[in-house]
Amino acid sequence: MAFSIPRLREQLAAAPLASPYPHELAVAVICDVFRAANQRPPRREAFVQFERHRGHALWREQVSMLAHVLASTSLREETVKALDTTRTPMARLEQFFQEIEPLTAEMVRANAFRQEEFLRVWIRAMGGALENETPAASKQRLEQLDYRKAMADFRAAEAARKKEADRREQLLQEAARREAEARGWRE
Amino acid sequence: MSPVSVLAPDLGVAPRARIRRDTATQRPHIPWAEAVARELSALASLADEAQARARVEARLDGLRLALHASPFHARRLRDAGMHPGDLRGLDDLRHFPVLERATLAAHWDAIPTLPTASSECVVVRSSGTTGAPVNVVRDRRDCLLMWAVLRFLLARAGARLPRRPRVVLLDALPGGLEYSVRLPILEDGALHRVSVLRADAAERLHRVRPAVVFSDPEGLRWWTARPELPRPALMLTSAQHLPTALRDTLTRDLGVPVLNYYATTETGPLAWECLRTPGHFHVFAPDVWLEPDSDDVVVTRLRPSVLPLLRYRPGDRGTVRRDACACGFRGWTLTGFGGRGACRFLAPTGRAVDAWAVAWVFKHHALRAFRLTQDAPEGFLLELAGASEPEAHALTERLVAALRNLGWASPRVAVRHEDAAAWSAPAKPQPFRCLVTPQGH
Incomplete structure (x- = not known):
């Protein structure tokens, strides 16, 4: 059976x-x-x-x-x-x-x-x-x-999100720095 | 006193609007809009329930990916011992946690997936007329969706558009905001926002000759008082209770079909009220799934969006069932729709007045909740939660003015502040009540 x-x-x-x-x-x-x-x-x-x-x-x-x-x-x-x-x-x-x-x-x-x-x-x-x-x-x-695989996927997705967020943060900081430098030059 | 004197522009509570002028950027989305309308039509005529469910379930692939990409959903599912892969069919949904409106309000910035530059995201705020205001992240297609859905609704109503159709957003809200923009996404048309507060509103409508008019019941009422206005192919209204008499006047006397649709800022359009059977709201499947056999509306959005919504409870009441409607619709239908229930106040003259005629007063006030009860011929009790003293004072002044305009000679409005926590029921409160009985009954 x-x-x-x-x-x-x-x-x-x-x-x-x-x-x-x-x-x-x-x-x-x-x-x-x-x-x-x-x-x-x-x-x-x-x-x-x-x-x-x-x-x-x-x-x-x-x-x-x-x-x-x-x-x-x-x-x-x-x-x-x-x-x-x-x-x-x-x-x-x-x-x-x-x-x-x-x-x-x-x-x-x-x-x-x-x-x-x-x-x-x-x-x-x-x-x-x-x-x-x-x-x-x-x-x-x-x-x-399979919850083991799901946990691994969660960890990979979290790491990818963090990496992308860090990359964007860095881009923003660089843009802010460039803007600040350009402003200084004009003044 | 004329309506204009009450709805004076100097009330100044209209939200600041940012109007996109780069309307040519709508063009790449036209094939998408056509596909949305086609899919809605296809499902609305599919009699076989198993096939219809299969088409809806085909959308779960996209939702699973979005849930994975949403920090809030990923964390929430992991904490509950679940993962997006568990969602294989519509029957699985009932095992997943419900997303309450208050939770969405608290985590509005963690629920979206990480947007790309091409998503062109914006944050809009729901008006909070019958609940707490919520910040909602929308991508470009979320913003354009109503134009795609409108194609489908025009076909349902049998309305035909002229070349370059004009659409009017007839606005009865205070503030008197007006603008005109091109509308390439709807047959190279144009959109005009016209305020009934402006003295030249009727003249503008004659000039524009709209094919489609969007408005709220207050705007539609304004229209019925001016039978000389041009007749559009379709009028649409949403978000509020639509009085039967008003619908009848527009449909029978003016010969204009009126389509009442149910939408929320958070979810987009959810259902439309049948033109043949009032009170029956046909669901916009497969874009959204409203869970059958529940007393509350529970929405899972299946259309791709930057904001994945899984089992979202907007706070409205209603029950969904599979339906074969006399109008030809085959699909899921919402009945017993509440949270925006009908109520009639009794004017001192004995005239019954639709309570929703004063609903505009509550727009754009960040209220946790409110309830307006008529407890005497000239007496009203306004229960407010989460409103400051100055807000309550301003609100009362507007309310008294609106009631005078509707036929009360000297209305009295008493304000009672309520504990916000005590009002945090999952469903929206019924905002209007009348405890006065007509004389002679």
Whole structure:
């Protein structure tokens, strides 16, 4: 059975707003998904190592939010069906957390676009497919939603704006200087 | 007392006008103006909603780029965890933050994209008749847009232009500003601003023989009192409530179609009132998108402009729905348009007077808000927010003069200053109220 974003969002809308899971319990909820798919979940030490070397400021709240989404929607059940043994669970989780790096729990909760991105990244990392959507369309949609790329675009646009504003400021200063010099000459 | 004595030029509140004389620079924009009119016509006759939406959504590419280039929008979207690329379809709009009029007023210089020299930008200030004045950055095409839209409206009204048409802007505002300029963008025509305050206004109109007249209801009323004036092909009015009787007089008795359009300084033209079904305002899609099924007007401008407007709320009320109108229009229509609602004051003689006849008095006053209530046959309460004592005094004097002119022998206007913050409702207040009931009812 394929994943359905509208159905998952509907279920999420009916769930409590905040994740009730502390970090350890959230990790257990995530591991349980792999266990249900007859796969050995990552060891606790693997999570500790991940946090130490590749974790970031938002990682813990993302873990908590993921556990909340898995427990309160059909995402867990559908993930169990989609998982195969082509990749290790930790490799899948590493890909997921890397791709959602800038997303806060608040964004996933309240922002329609970031919520969709969060769900789609999870589905892709778990090797799932989306209902009524070709793989190419799913890929294109994720590229449109990619908030990491958007942040890079924002930074580039900001730098370009600043450079242009500085250039114009310099032109104005030069024009003012030339005018002042010309006035002095006439006097 | 004649209207001229009240609307005396020495009131001196007209804004200083800067008139562009280099009108030949309009010529390169003529193909653009023709294309705007063509696209409006094409969409107004497209029955299939899916196709119409697709054409509107095609404009989102340009909007995304503009949002990226606007310092205000870029920062705002980033703070909300969004980016312009999230905007892929019209249904996505509802997830984006709304831009209130007060926010536009506060950030007017950060919302535009960085203009180029060829944008020829200017800053104009909305009059603030029914809300806080707003500085608005406009590029050259923003300034010329009404001439493009006029081509479309002339076709809708079935009006034909003569060669080198003359357009008159008939002005009933105090100040008596007049000018004449060439108008290459409209069939090599000319634009004349004529003030009804001038003694020779009628004579000038006879000489000019306008094909198109723009005015406000006060100017149109002045015209109806002079049936000997030449008959234009089309009269247009905007920004205020258009009394039905006035429209009927012009249309039926003078045989001139009157087109009432809804526009704001910030957005440009948004919709026009159907010639067959009054109260139904047809939206100028695909230039603008007015969100359906909302009680407030929420505008996203889809025409390229230096000022990208995403989900802008001008403060007017109304609901937009897809419509197949008896006039032949197919598209989105605004109904229940409010914020500029009708009101009739009751003169001591028993005559009902359109309250908007005194609206000119409030023009060019930087008021946060106002409301004029008739609470007795000769008594009015003027509630003002954000006005100084001298402003309130000058305003009251003009208001008393205007009411005398409309038939009140000794009108009394009491002023009450209100807290500006308490009036900062998202929608504009209904500016006129009448609490007096006709005798015998």
